[in-house]
Amino acid sequence: MKFNQSATEKAETVNHEGAKAYAMTPALELYSAVATTMLSDISYESAFHRLARIRTLVRKVSPTFVAQLALYAREQLYLRSAPVVLIGELAKHHHGDSLISRTVARVVQRPDEITELLAYYQLTNNRQETKKLGRLSKQLQKGLRIAFNKFDEYQFAKYNRAAQVKLRDALFLVHPKAKDEAQQVIFDRIVTNTLQPPYTWENELSSLGKQPFADEAAKKTAFRNKWEELVASGRLGYMATLRNLRNMLDAEVSVATIQRVCDLLGDAAAVDRAKQLPFRFLAAYREIKSVKSGHVAMLNDALETALQLSVANLRGFTAETRVVIACDVSGSMQVSVSARSKVRLYDIGLLLGMLLQSKCKNVLCGLFGDTWKTVNLPGRNVLANVEELYRREGEVGYSTNGYLVIDDLINRNYIADKVMLFTDTQLWDSRTNNMSQDNTIEAKWAAYKQLAPNASLYLFDLAGHKNVPLQVESNDVYLLAGWSDKVFDVLQALEDGESALSKIEAISL
Secondary structure, X not given: OOOOXXXXXOOEEEOOOOOEEEEOOHHHHHHHHHHOOOOOOEOOEOHHHHHHHHHHHHOOOOHHHHHHHHHHHHHOOOOOHHHHHXXXXXXXXXXXXXXXXXXXXXXXXXXXXXXXXXXXXXXXXOOOOOOOOOOOOHHHXXXXXXXXXXXXXXXXXXXXXXXXXXXXXXXXXXXXXXXXXXXXXXXXXHHHOOOOOOOOHHHHHHHHHOOOOOOHHHHHHHHHHHHHHHHHHOOOOHHHHHHOHHHHHHOOOOHHHHHHHHHHHOOHHHHHHHOOOHHHHHHXXXXXXOOOOOOHHHHHHHHHHHHHHHOOOOOOOOOOOOEEEEEEOOHHHOOEOOOOOOOEHHHHHHHHHHHHHHOOOOEEEEEEOOOEEEOOOOOOOHHHHHHHHHHHHHHOOOOOOOHHHHHHHHHOOOOOOEEEEEEOOOOOOOOOOOOOOOOOHHHHHHHHHHHOOOOEEEEEEOOOOOEEOOOOOEOOXXXXXXXXXXXXXXXXXXXXXXXOOHHHHOOOO
């Protein structure tokens, strides 16, 4: 079955700015909503309403597609909350076969996802009685039993948190069968809460912080030694290393330690295992840029290398392919991806745009808001390019006049092959208050196709709202969604004549 077929009824609607827009098919809307959320408030939509919309959409598509999307979100987009929601809703509405258990067993990749899934199951089924998790779905229970067998004592101890649903509760509910005597010992320790404390940077630093020191100098020396020990031990994970670059610089660790960190960041195998979203490298880059240390340059180079390694399979275009990359810097893009993150949708658009630019030979890139402005940047040093664009975003204002990108191409008689907009898709004409149907991206694209009949327009949806400014899968207009470099796999599928959902539909269950 193809889920991305054009709707038989072209449902016209309006977007959040009151401009003309089009509704998506349920499957495409669900994909867009899931690929662009950490279930935090964003412009135009609260986390509560995003969750409610995902729940409604799940019931409008095939259970198989929901399972495939959950696996795609967890295994390829590296999201955690959205797959939990999809599985919880699937368990609520779908019964009778092993689809749920097989999907759960793959989606759960950390011990705390067992308890997260149980907590969500309790929430979505409105359990209020004393035994809130009684009458657990048999297939959910079966999948969680398999998941319990994935983890060792270190992993269980690391994620054994004092939450509403604890690992101990999950063990009693799921009744997993230990695969051997050693695992049975671990299960018994979960029950008695006697798991061996894990060696983690959090525990090590917390323990050190509780010790008395003669003076501030002694304390600083102790923390410097501890960071050097953590790095030398090889047990400081890749993401933990990214998160703590500033702490290491502040502790004034040795140049040998910094070199070890750089070696880890730039190790291709380590990058592949870490499976970090591209914006994690940007967050680390920004965190250290103001630190007064001679080691910042080394770390910046390592982060650029790591980012390039993380997208090593990103395919660009030939020297003959003329590409236009336009990044939306409107006010609605100035919102963080989650409550705890400093990275905004705007940052992700710039980063994905610059990643794509680095793979293209003939590219025109720029920013749009009130106006559209092209910016010439080198192909190398993606993170530095993002910072340069970030510095210049105020030059174009904060509206969403995306039609100006196409209008400029028409006025200059510029024949592009690929026009790519990184946006929240809530495009409108701020100059005439939405009253003119001439100043819409739909009208401008129709006019541009007369000039460049072979051109394609790609909307990289970074916010997952339920409408788009022009009909997709029509007149060479395509929608892609997400914050991961995997969005470029979807681009390649479209280039190969497949649909935007082909990568999801191809997932075996």
